[in-house]
Each structure stands twice: as structure tokens, then as C-alpha cells.
Amino acid sequence: MTMKSFALAALLLAFAGHAFAGHAFAGQAFASKASVEPIIIDHVTLIDGTGRAAKHDMAVVVDGGKFTMVVPSDLVRGLAARHRIDGTGKYLIPGLIDVHIHLDGFSRDKKDDKKWVVDRKAGLQALASYLYAGVTTVLDVGNIPQNILPLRADERAGKILAPHVFASGNLITYPGSHGSDIAVNVRSWPEAEAQLQAQLDSQHPDVIKITYDDEGWGSRPLIPILPKDLLQHIIQFYNEHGVRTTVHISGENRALEAIYSGVDTLAHTPIQGPLSEGFVKMAAAKQIPFATTMMIGDNYSRLREHPEYLDQPLYVATMDPKERARLKKLVADGGETALKNSKPLFQKSWRLWMKTQTPILQDNLRRIDEAGGVIATGTDGSNGAGEQRELELLAEAGIAPLEIVKIATFNGARFLGRQETMGSIEEGKLADAVLLSADPTRDIDNCKAIVMVMKAGAIIDESKLPLAGGPQPRRMP
Numbered sequence: 123m124t125m126k127s128f129a130l131a132a133l134l135l136a137f138a139g140h141a142f143a144g145h146a147f148a149g150q151a152f153a154s155k156a157s158v159e160p161i162i163i164d165h166v167t168l169i170d171g172t173g174r175a176a177k178h179d180m181a182v183v184v185d186g187g188k189f190t191m192v193v194p195s196d197l198v199r200g201l202a203a204r205h206r207i208d209g210t211g212k213y214l215i216p217g218l219i220d221v222h223i224h225l226d227g228f229s230r231d232k233k234d235d236k237k238w239v240v241d242r243k244a245g246l247q248a249l250a251s252y253l254y255a256g257v258t259t260v261l262d263v264g265n266i267p268q269n270i271l272p273l274r275a276d277e278r279a280g281k282i283l284a285p286h287v288f289a290s291g292n293l294i295t296y297p298g299s300h301g302s303d304i305a306v307n308v309r310s311w312p313e314a315e316a317q318l319q320a321q322l323d324s325q326h327p328d329v330i331k332i333t334y335d336d337e338g339w340g341s342r343p344l345i346p347i348l349p350k351d352l353l354q355h356i357i358q359f360y361n362e363h364g365v366r367t368t369v370h371i372s373g374e375n376r377a378l379e380a381i382y383s384g385v386d387t388l389a390h391t392p393i394q395g396p397l398s399e400g401f402v403k404m405a406a407a408k409q410i411p412f413a414t415t416m417m418i419g420d421n422y423s424r425l426r427e428h429p430e431y432l433d434q435p436l437y438v439a440t441m442d443p444k445e446r447a448r449l450k451k452l453v454a455d456g457g458e459t460a461l462k463n464s465k466p467l468f469q470k471s472w473r474l475w476m477k478t479q480t481p482i483l484q485d486n487l488r489r490i491d492e493a494g495g496v497i498a499t500g501t502d503g504s505n506g507a508g509e510q511r512e513l514e515l516l517a518e519a520g521i522a523p524l525e526i527v528k529i530a531t532f533n534g535a536r537f538l539g540r541q542e543t544m545g546s547i548e549e550g551k552l553a554d555a556v557l558l559s560a561d562p563t564r565d566i567d568n569c570k571a572i573v574m575v576m577k578a579g580a581i582i583d584e585s586k587l588p589l590a591g592g593p594q595p596r597r598m599p
């Protein structure tokens with residue numbers, strides 16, 4: 123069947139109410155929302171996020187916050203819409219997903235370093251930076267609850283301009299172990315159960331993060347680690363309450379122990395050395411999602427060697443000009459620069475270790491992906507521009523652009539356990555999408571050629587985003 127005859131047949135079926143039963147063809151479905159919906163984007167090249175090849179001259183109908191039709195443009199020619207976007211010469215991809223962030227907006231009280239101070243404005247700016255960069259979903263895997271949880275509540279209530287926010291709240295670890303300053307610290311079972319119950323009841327984690335690392339890598343000293351039996355109890359506790367788990371690890375051995383303790387996802391991919399062949403095969407066999415998190419480690423040397431990246435449009439729009447100037451001055455002064463405050467991160471050895479290990483991490487990610495495993499973009503940062511950097515680093519790892527789009531969208535939804543409802547441009551899924559003016563399957567950098575960002579069917583008005591770089595014009599011509 124030719125494309126044209128297929129379209130005609132499909133159209134007839136649609137009106138007969140068979141193949142397209144459930145589509146919002148009827149007037150009442152269209153009139154039910156007094157918003158700008160339904161929206162039709164037609165004549166667009168669709169990259170749906172599942173890894174399937176691009177399809178040309180497609181139409182996407184958005185209604186009730188979801189994609190209601192994804193069909194050849196011919197099929198929607200006569201369809202009424204409040205808002206029609208001509209996608210000729212443009213490319214539609216799903217909204218990007220970052221499965222590992224720590225949202226800005228919390229710092230130590232300068233007078234009392236046992237206390238935290240919340241800066242809501244910084245949190246809102248960071249959230250806005252994601253939408254601006256095409257990221258429509260974030261998972262915060264460790265924060266102070268008083269920073270992230272009110273923002274999550276406000277996002278869900280539609281009160282703020284932000285991507286979909288999923289969060290752990292406090293993470294879980296052992297006293298003195300990795301991330302213990304923003305954690306519920308547990309020592310033993312069953313004593314820990316009441317602490318976990320309290321965390322669950324008060325913070326309602328979407329995914330809980332546990333850290334399982336004795337460090338001793340980079341320029342870090344060895345530290346206490348969560349006992350493995352306790353790790354198992356924590357995973358089981360949260361799973362039995364319907365909550366998925368993710369674990370911080372840095373090396374293969376701890377990752378392996380965490381996986382066989384029952385963890386659902388890995389918040390990082392091992393960076394300490396090249397993965398064994400058995401580990402790569404296991405990752406594919408288990409289909410367990412790994413967050414990529416290259417950006418954070420790469421950034422130490424990038425800042426030092428290429429501070430001019432701070433002048434790229436995405437950074438100019440999403441960072442405070444004073445912060446960009448401060449970072450440039452640090453580099454110009456020859457100081458060791460870092461985006462975090464803990465001491466070893468300022469050391470030269472840390473920067474050099476990360477510079478050496480990032481290519482190894484890239485290779486590990488490429489190997490897991492090639493073997494058929496699941497890797498999902500995570501930055502370990504707090505700015506949407508970082509997600510775009512993560513895509514660059516995936517391309518540098520030797521992964522094809524079409525596959526990278528999947529890693530940054532559908533695989534993120536798999537990480538979250540939400541692949542049935544989001545993460546790709548398919549009928550019935552949440553209408554999260556990014557319209558691009560250049561082909562991302564030709565060059566992944568074209569994911570930055572953003573014309574329009576849509577979250578749950580709503581077109582984001584960039585001019586209203588509270589960006590740290592100041593108000594930006596709308597990018598839709």
C-alpha cells in the first residue's frame with residue numbers, strides 16, 4: 123500500500139469509528155477545555171523517542187494534556203483546532219528527561235552550619251532553566267525536603283512554571299557515608315524502619331535514593347558504607363510501599379551488590395574503571411536503567427580549559443551573569459574551580475581524575491547501550507543546559523543521535539517506571555515535546571535549536587520563565 127492509499131484507508135476507518143475509536147474526533151472533547159487546546163502540529167518530522175526512525179510529514183494532535191493522534195498529516199487536514207502549528211521543515215521530539223538532579227535553592231546557614239537556608243527564587247530559576255533547555259521532566263535524587271517538596275507541590279498544583287518534578291526528598295544512607303548531610307541516616311534494622319516510615323509519610327518520595335559507596339576514588343578518602351543487609355531492608359521497605367529505588371555507586375562491585383540487593387535503578391554508571399564483560403551482559407539481561415551523569419565530572423576540566431562555553435546561548439539565558447563572571451574569574455586567576463563546595467572537589471587531583479575517568483565512563487555507557495541495556499540521561503546538576511551537555515557527551519561516546527534521543531526521553535521514563543504514560547510521542551501519552559528547527563538525528567547539537575517547548579499539552583511561553591539570565595524572547599516565529 124502506498125502512503126497515500128494508506129492514509130485514505132486510515133481516514134475512512136477513522137470516520138467509521140474503528141481504528142481510531144477513542145480519538146478526540148468529536149466536538150465535545152475539543153470544546154471541553156477552555157485553553158489553547160486542541161493543538162495540531164502538522165507537516166512535522168517526528169522522532170517519537172522510542173528509537174524508531176524519523177517519520178516525515180506527520181501530524182500530532184494534543185488535547186487534554188495528551189497526544190490524542192499521531193498520524194500522517196493527510197489525516198488531519200479537515201480537523202478543527204484552536205491552534206495549528208505548521209511543522210514544515212521542523213522536527214518534533216519528546217520532552218527531555220533528567221533523572222539525576224539536585225535542585226539549587228539550599229545552602230548552609232552562614233551563622234549556624236547545622237542549619238539549612240532555602241532560596242526559593244534560586245529553585246524557581248533552576249526549574250525554569252530546564253523548561254528553557256527542552257527538559258520537561260526532572261527527578262531530584264537528594265535534597266533538603268523544605269527546598270524541593272514545596273516546589274514539587276506547587277508544580278503539581280499548576281502554580282509555577284516548571285517541568286514535571288519527581289523527588290526523593292532526603293536520601294537514605296549510613297552515618298558518615300556519601301551524601302549523609304542531606305540524608306536520613308540509618309544504622310541498623312529493624313531500628314531504621316520507623317525512620318523510613320517517617321520519611322515516607324512526610325516526604326512521599328516518587329523514587330527513593332540510597333547511597334552505597336565507600337569512596338576512596340578521585341581525591342576522596344575512604345568513608346563508612348551502608349551495610350549490605352541494611353541496603354536490602356531499605357529497598358524492600360520502599361518497594362513494599364510502591365516506591366522505586368535508585369542507588370548511588372561509583373564502581374562495578376558496589377553496583378553489582380546493589381543490583382543483587384534488589385535496587386530498581388542506578389543513579390550513576392560505574393566510573394572507576396572499564397566494566398567487565400559479564401557486568402555489561404548482566405545490565406542488558408536485567409534491563410536495569412543506569413543514569414549517565416557525565417556532565418558533572420566533565421565540567422571541572424571543561425570550566426578550566428573551555429570557560430567560553432559559559433557564553434553559549436543556553437548558559438547566558440539560564441545563569442546569573444554574576445555567577446558566570448565569578449566562574450570565569452576563578453579560571454582566569456588559576457584557581458581550582460568547581461561547582462560544589464566540599465573540599466576535595468576543589469583539588470587539582472579531583473579535576474584530573476575526572477578528566478581521565480570520563481572517557482572510561484563514556485565507554486562503559488556506550489557498551490551497555492550497544493549490548494541492549496538501558497541508559498538514561500542524568501546530569502547530577504541543577505541547570506537545563508547541563509542536560510544538553512550530557513547529550514553532547516553521549517555523542518562523543520560514539521552513540522548515534524537517534525539513539526541519544528531515546529536515551530534522553532523514553533529511557534528516562536523507564537528509569538522513572540512511567541514509560542506507559544510519558545517519554546515518547548505516542549497516542550495516549552502525556553504531551554511533553556520539543557519542536558526543533560534542525561534535525562537532531564543528523565547532529566545531536568540540533569536538540570538546542572529549540573523553537574517551542576510543550577509540557578502536558580501547554581506551550582511554554584519563554585518570556586514568562588523566571589530565568590536567572592533575565593527574560594528571554596519567545597523562540598516561535
Ligand SMILES: [Zn+2]
Nearest residue numbers: 222224263502
Ligand atoms: Zn547526585
